[in-house]
Amino acid sequence: MIAALSAEIERASRDIEQARGLPNACYTAPELLAHEREQVFGKGWAGVGFAKDVPNAGDAKPLTFLGVPMLMVRDWDNQLRVYQNTCRHRGMILVEEATQLKGVIRCPYHSWCYGLDGALKGTPHIGGPGHNSHDAVDPAQTGLVEFRATVWMGVVFVNLSGDAPAFEHYCGDLHARWSDFDQPLYHAGRDSSFALDVECNWKLAVENYCESYHLPWIHPALNSYSRLEDHYNILSEGHYSGQGTLVYRPSLSESGQRFSDFKDLPEKWDAGAEYITLYPNVLFAVHRDHTYAIVLEPIDESHTREHIEIFYASEAAIGPDFAELRATNTQMWKSIFEEDIGVVEGMQRGRAGPRFDGGVFSPVMDNATHCFHQWVARTYTSDAQPSQ
Amino acid sequence: MANESELSLMLAQSLSDGDDDAVASVYGEIAALQHTHGDLDGACFFWTQSLVYAMVAGNTALEQTLRETLGAHGRI
Numbered sequence: 001m002i003a004a005l006s007a008e009i010e011r012a013s014r015d016i017e018q019a020r021g022l023p024n025a026c027y028t029a030p031e032l033l034a035h036e037r038e039q040v041f042g043k044g045w046a047g048v049g050f051a052k053d054v055p056n057a058g059d060a061k062p063l064t065f066l067g068v069p070m071l072m073v074r075d076w077d078n079q080l081r082v083y084q085n086t087c088r089h090r091g092m093i094l095v096e097e098a099t100q101l102k103g104v105i106r107c108p109y110h111s112w113c114y115g116l117d118g119a120l121k122g123t124p125h126i127g128g129p130g131h132n133s134h135d136a137v138d139p140a141q142t143g144l145v146e147f148r149a150t151v152w153m154g155v156v157f158v159n160l161s162g163d164a165p166a167f168e169h170y171c172g173d174l175h176a177r178w179s180d181f182d183q184p185l186y187h188a189g190r191d192s193s194f195a196l197d198v199e200c201n202w203k204l205a206v207e208n209y210c211e212s213y214h215l216p217w218i219h220p221a222l223n224s225y226s227r228l229e230d231h232y233n234i235l236s237e238g239h240y241s242g243q244g245t246l247v248y249r250p251s252l253s254e255s256g257q258r259f260s261d262f263k264d265l266p267e268k269w270d271a272g273a274e275y276i277t278l279y280p281n282v283l284f285a286v287h288r289d290h291t292y293a294i295v296l297e298p299i300d301e302s303h304t305r306e307h308i309e310i311f312y313a314s315e316a317a318i319g320p321d322f323a324e325l326r327a328t329n330t331q332m333w334k335s336i337f338e339e340d341i342g343v344v345e346g347m348q349r350g351r352a353g354p355r356f357d358g359g360v361f362s363p364v365m366d367n368a369t370h371c372f373h374q375w376v377a378r379t380y381t382s383d384a385q386p387s388q
Numbered sequence: 389m390a391n392e393s394e395l396s397l398m399l400a401q402s403l404s405d406g407d408d409d410a411v412a413s414v415y416g417e418i419a420a421l422q423h424t425h426g427d428l429d430g431a432c433f434f435w436t437q438s439l440v441y442a443m444v445a446g447n448t449a450l451e452q453t454l455r456e457t458l459g460a461h462g463r464i
Contacts (some may be wrong), residue, residue: 102408103446111440124440130432132439132464 001031002380012358012377016370021358022377024351027201033301037066040280040379042160045170047282047295048072049156050309051080052187053098058116060105061098065158066298070147071095071105072156075116082158084145087112088120094144105144118144153178154185154311155282155293171278172239180269181286183262185311188318191326192310194334198341200348202281202298203376205306208344209275209283209294210368212243218339225249233367234276238375241368242276248287252328259289259322259329262313279375289313292333302348308337390417412441412450432463 002009008023026032048065054074061072062085071085071094085094087107094107094114104113104121113122120139127134148159150167152175157167168175175182187193198205208214212231215223230247234240248271252258262269265288273287283294290312297305310330312318317326350356361370390398395418402410419434435454442450458464 101446102444103448103451104443106440106444113440113443122440122443124436125433130429130436130458130463132436132458 001025001029002035006381008358009377009380012373016361016363016367019361019370019373021361021369022203022373023358024354024356026376027203027348027351028301030301033066033201033298035380036280036298038161040376041066043379044164044280045150045157045159045167046280047155047278047293048082048158049295050154050187050293050307051151051156052154052309054080056100058101059098060095060101062093062095068160069093070158071144073101073105073116080149080151080156081116081118082147082149082156083118084147086145088142088144089123114144118146120144153181153284153291153293154187154309155284155295157282170239172236174236174240174276174278178274178286180265181262181291183313185291186313186315186318187309187311188323188326191323192312192318192330194308194330196306196308196334196337196341197299198304198306198344199302200304200344201301201351202296202304203372204344204347205296205304205340206277206279206281206283206372207369208340208347210241210243210277210372211366212245213362213365214343218343219336222336234274235367235371237371238279238378240276240278241371242274242284243368244272244274247271248273250332252332253325257322257325259312259317259325260314261288277372279372289317290329294337306337308333389421392418392421395421408441408445409447412438412445412447415441416450416454428461432458432461436463 005023005025011020012022046065048070049063049072053061054072057074057076057078059074063070063072069085071083073081073083075081087094087109089107089112090109092107092109094105101116104115106113111124112120115121120142123137124132126132126137148162150157152167164170212228216228226245226247230245232244234242234244269288273285275285277283281296285292290310292308292310295307297307299305310333395414399411399414402414415434415438419431419438422430422434435458439451439454439458442454455464
C-alpha cells in the first residue's frame with residue numbers, strides 16, 4: 001500500500017511551500033496503521049504508559065499498546081522494566097490487572113514462574129508430576145521477552161524493535177532544551193489524571209497539538225491571555241515539533257494561591273511555556289509550576305485514546321492544601337483538550353472526501369505540522385531508524 | 389499433624405483467601421504426609437506445589453528449603 005501511495009507521500013516531504021499533507025489513506029486505512037506499528041512506532045521510542053503507575057518495587061501493571069500485550073514492572077532494585085505479557089510456555093497472558101507482587105510472576109495456566117528480572121524460575125511438573133526440569137527446556141534461554149524501556153518526564157517509552165538509537169539521541173536536543181525541568185516530578189493521583197477518547201487518527205491529535213494557528217477560534221478563552229502573536233514555532237527535524245508561548249498566565253485561584261515553581265528556573269519561564277510532540281506519540285508541556293504528558297494510544301485507524309497526566313514541581317503541590325487548585329488546573333486543561341475534539345474529529349471525517357489532496361500548508365503557521373508530516377513520510381518509506 | 393481431610397479443607401480456605409504463604413504451608417504438610425506414607429512421588433508432587441506458592445509469596449526461606457528437598461531427590 002505504501003508503494004501505491006509513494007507519490008503522495010513524497011509530496012509531503014517537499015518544502016512547505018510545495019508540500020501537501022499526508023494522503024487520506026494515512027488516516028483511514030487499517031493497513032497503514034499496521035505499517036505504522038512496525039515502522040513508525042516499532043522502530044523508534046513510543047510512549048506506552050506512565051512510571052507513576054508502578055511506584056514501588058513489586059508493582060506490576062499490564063497494558064496493551066497497538067495490540068501488543070505488555071507488562072510494566074518495578075523490580076526489586078527499583079528499576080522499571082517492560083516485558084511482553086506472555087508466558088514463554090503456551091503464550092498465556094501472565095498478569096490481567098494491576099497488582100503488587102510479593103515474589104515471582106506466576107502464569108495462571110501451568111504456573112511457570114518468572115522473577116521480576118524476567119528469569120524463568122520455576123517450571124512445575126515439566127518433566128512429569130513432581131519432576132521440575134527437563135533437558136529440552138533451558139531456563140536461561142526461556143526468560144520473559146523484555147522490551148527496551150526508559151522513563152523520561154514521567155512517561156514510559158518502549159522500543160519494540162530493540163535496535164532504535166539510544167533514547168537520548170532519539171530525542172535530539174530536547175533533553176538540553178528542557179534541562180531546566182530535569183527535576184523530580186510529583187503526581188497527585190486521580191485528580192491529576194484523565195483520559196479522552198476521540199474519533200480520529202492519532203496523527204491528527206499530534207498535528208492539532210503542534211500548532212497555535214487554531215487558538216483564536218478553538219480556544220478563545222486561552223487566547224484572551226495568551227494571544228496568537230505571543231506564540232512561536234518549535235521545530236527539530238526528525239525528532240519533535242510544537243509551539244511555545246511567551247505569555248502563560250492563567251488565573252487559577254481568586255485567593256492568589258499558586259503552586260510552587262520548579263527550582264532555579266531561568267527568567268524566561270516566568271511567563272513562558274512550551275508544548276511539544278516528541279515523535280511519534282507523546283505530547284508534552286512544561287510550565288514554571290507543572291508539566292503534563294499525553295500518551296496517544298491508537299485504538300484503530302480512526303480512534304485514539306489520550307491518556308493525560310499532570311505533574312507538579314513540589315511535594316507540597318500534591319498535598320491536601322492544594323487539592324482545590326489541582327482540581328481547577330485539571331479542569332482547565334481538560335476543557336481546553338475537549339475544545340479540540342470537534343476539530344480533530346472533523347478533520348478525520350473530512351478525510352473521507354476523495355478529492356481532498358492532503359491540504360496546503362501556511363508556510364508561516366503550519367511549520368510544526370509540516371515538520372511532523374515530513375518525519376512520518378520519511379519513516380514510512382525508510383529502512384533506516386527514524387530520527388538517526 | 390492434621391489429617392488429609394483437614395488439610396484439604398485448609399487448602400481450599402487458603403486458596404479462597406488468596407493467602408499464598410498459607411497455601412505453600414498446607415501443600416508442604418500434605419507432602420510431608422505423603423512422605424510419611426512412603427509415597428515419594430506424591431510427596432514430590434506436593435513439594436512442587438508448595439514451591440510455586442512459596443515463590444509467589446516471596447517466602448525465600450521456604451523456597452530454598454523446598455529446592456534443596458526436591459534437589460535431593462533429583463526432581464529439580
